Amino acid sequence: MERNNAFGLRFQSNPSWIFRGGLSYEETPVPRAKFRSARFADSSHYGLNLGASYSAFKHLTLDVGYAHNFFDNSKINYTTSQGHNLKGEFQTEIDIFSAQMVLRF
Numbered sequence: 001m002e003r004n005n006a007f008g009l010r011f012q013s014n015p016s017w018i019f020r021g022g023l024s025y026e027e028t029p030v031p032r033a034k035f036r037s038a039r040f041a042d043s044s045h046y047g048l049n050l051g052a053s054y055s056a057f058k059h060l061t062l063d064v065g066y067a068h069n070f071f072d073n074s075k076i077n078y079t080t081s082q083g084h085n086l087k088g089e090f091q092t093e094i095d096i097f098s099a100q101m102v103l104r105f
């Protein structure tokens with residue numbers, strides 16, 4: 001059974017600005033090297049998440065966010081149905097940037 005945990009904070013410095021931050025941990029659903037493929041070399045990982053919202057006007061909000069995932073090194077020892085074998089180790093990191101505009105009417 002995989003474990004997933006997350007913790008986050010939200011801070012509103014004034015009516016216009018909201019800041020967010022969080023940490024997360026997700027355990028891989030693929031625990032053994034023989035089940036990993038090069039298409040999906042998943043491993044357990046930690047995430048660091050930051051974001052902010054700015055209410056420019058009563059009906060308009062701008063949101064930005066950033067997330068970085070730190071993956072554990074994952075070993076792979078995958079054999080295809082044709083008998084080909086891929087063996088090695090993956091090192092993965094992911095950066096995610098996001099932005100949105102919310103218009104209320």
